[in-house]
Amino acid sequence: MATPSLQDGIDKAGSPIRLLWQPDAEPWTPEVVEREYAGWRQEQAAWHEGVALLNLSHHMSDMWIEGPDATRVLADHGANNFEKFAIGQAKQYVPVTGAGHLVTDGILAREAENTYVLSGVPAAQHWVRYHAEKGGYDVGFVTDPSSAFRPGGGDPKLFRYQIQGPLAAELVERVFGGPLPETKFFHSTAVTLAGRPLRALRHGMAGQAGFEFIGPWGHAAYVHEAFLAAGEPLGLIQVGALAYTTPSVESGWIPSPVPGIYTDPDLLEYRTYLPLFGIEGKRPLNGSFFSEDIEDYYVSPYELGYGKMISFNHDFLGRDALEKAKGEVRRTKATLVLDADDVRTVMGEGQDPGFVLTYARHRVENAAGLVGVTMQSASIDPVGTVLAQTLIDAEHAAPGTEVTVVWGEHPGPGTDPEADLGFPRIRATVQPSPFNEHARALYRRDR
Known part of the structure; x- marks a missing residue:
């Protein structure tokens, strides 16, 4: 039996809304990580007042994009500026439909001249891969789903640990024996810990200073224990799945908006390409706001504050629609x-x-x-x-x-x-x- 597509699910339900509407839907929280370590209140306080350790290793999906056309396929289907994208830099990737609706965002990091990794919920990854395959771009893909969806289980390819809070810099110096090289926000630098290579991405959440440390899974346990040991005198607190979901509310990032893909006739083939049992078919809608029209849930990147990330110095899918929408943001x-x-x-x-x-x-x-x-x-x-x-x-x-x-x-x-x-x-x-x-x-x- 063929795997049902997103379009199959829409057709069977009768509409995108009838497919997605689920009153009292349980909110998503990260997979694998404990729900609480010290208690959600103490964990929230840690990144405001002390130092917190967050484990991002399991709930993010990663897709490596490599080949001579890697930059071209991303630029053709993303609104970002690719003329100023340094190796070691990360950006919030902004793909939109031809009508200018956001597909969803993701974190795009440039690892080499022709190599990127796109991380986050997989909707943006599906979008890029579909257009690369359809357009015949000279590019290859390696995917690592989140731990909840990794076939056969097993470990992720990468670990990701965030160190956040007013004492983050002091903890990092304790672990690495001194300050890390000066690094711009959302840029990374190569570092080693007891001979183990990893990258330090300068990051922050809820306005607090910090780094995200990324490296091969084989070094995960060592790096984790090193931070725990060095952080004990500073009162380091591990952050569980409950508290982890909350800093976006303070820092202004809206996670996983509804992809603007469910109605456009030009995207029928795309909806047929997507599996029903993926994020596009299973991320529920609920609440006191209800509309029979799924387009009432679509968002523009301008509404989400992504206007500064949009660059019209290149052609990309949705460019004309975004130029028109720039002066019409309601x-x-x-x-x-x-x-x-x-x-x-x-x-x-x-x-x-x-x-x-x-x-x-x-x-x-x-x-x-x-x-x-x-x-x-x-x-x-x-x-x-x-x-x-x-x-x-x-x-x-x-x-x-x-x-x-x-x-x-x-x-x-x-x-x-x-x-x-x-x-x-x-x-x-x-x-x-x-x-x-x-x-x-x-x-x-x-x-």
Whole structure:
């Protein structure tokens, strides 16, 4: 029996929405890693106040792209500037459809003149590989799925450990016997640890300083233990799967937006190429915002704040649409600070609700009606409430604007999207995105 495609799933369900809508869907958390080590509150505090160790080795999918046409295929199907892409540099890759809708993003690192690795959720990887095969580009691929989807199990090819927090630099100096070479943000440098080669990518999350250390899996255990031992006097805390999902809410990154691929007739062949049992067919939609039209969930890279990454110095798929859309952006990214008393009432029945995480699309309203939709919401203990990364109409995005979040699960097809279902409202205040001032003002400037 042939493996069902994404288009098969859409046809059987009757529409993309009927395929993807799952009220009360469990939120994604990283695979393999323990849910908590010291407790999610202490783990969040660690990267704000001390030093934290995060294990990214298992939940990211990697695809190596190598060959004479590696740069060309990526540039033909990505909006980034490839004229200024140094070996050792990483960028947030921005592929869009012909209509200018984001496919999804990923982290693209250049390892050599004709070699890149694209990491993250695999939607962008599927996009690049499909177009490379269809277009006859002289390029080859090696893929390493996340540990949850690796055929036959086994270990990943690479380890990835992040060291984050105000004491990150001190910990790194303890491990390596001194400071690392000065490195620009999102650039990497080659280092060794007891003769073991690895790369140090200068990184940061929630505005805190840090590095991501990447190397062959065979060295993973040694490197991990070296950081744990050197970090003990500094109060190093390992971060579990729950807390790991939350820094994006502070740092302004919206993870895994809906790929804009489900409706375009020109992408029928692509939807037939994609397997149903992949991220495009199985990443659920839920929340109080509901529409029968999947295009109401599509996003523009401009809405996500990726405008500075877009370069019109080359031709690429979706170029004309992005040029037109540049002056027509209706929504912008903002952080909603949910009222702490309302959070306790609605989510905790009057008590502390504990850990909250959801990727649900919840309605954001004012007296006139719908003005935005949440993209990810999570408890941020150092802030003392739940924050929500949100796309909101630009005229309502000024810091201090008061709105309400409709907290509930629309049942989906068969019920009026605008029906009053009696869901509770949570008061919220609009604040900038990134919420963290350091992340907003400093740590992205070297990109």
